[in-house]
Amino acid sequence: MFSLDVLFFMSEIAHAATDRRMSRFFWIGLVLLCVGTGPLLIVILAAQLGLTRDPNPNPVGFGILALFTFWPSVLLIVVGIVRTLRKRRASQAR
Numbered sequence: 001m002f003s004l005d006v007l008f009f010m011s012e013i014a015h016a017a018t019d020r021r022m023s024r025f026f027w028i029g030l031v032l033l034c035v036g037t038g039p040l041l042i043v044i045l046a047a048q049l050g051l052t053r054d055p056n057p058n059p060v061g062f063g064i065l066a067l068f069t070f071w072p073s074v075l076l077i078v079v080g081i082v083r084t085l086r087k088r089r090a091s092q093a094r
Contacts, residue, residue, distance in 0.1 A: 023087070026080025036069025041059045 040062040047057050 021084075023080035023083040025076050025083060029076025029078075029080055032069050032076065033073035036073060037066045040066045 040059055041058055043052075043054040043062055046052050047055060
C-alpha cells in the first residue's frame with residue numbers, strides 16, 4: 001500500500017516534469033527549421049561528400065524553401081523560449 005509520502009513524492013516529480021517542458025511554439029519552430037532547411041543542407045552535404053553527379057548542384061527549390069521557413073522558425077523558437085521562461089518564473093514566484 002502507498003503511503004502519503006510516496007504519493008506526495010510522485011506528485012512533485014510530475015509537477016517538476018511539467019515545469020521543464022518547452023513551449024509548443026518552440027517545438028513548432030524547431031520542426032519548421034528542420035523541415036525548411038534540412039533538404040538544402042542535405043544537398044550541400046551530399047555534394048561535398050561527392051555523392052552527387054554534379055559537384056556544384058543548384059538546388060533552387062530547396063533554397064527558396066529555406067528562405068521562406070528560416071526566419072519564421074527562428075521567430076517561433078525565440079517566442080517559445082520567452083514564453084517558457086516567463087511561465088517558469090511565474091511558477092517559481094508562487
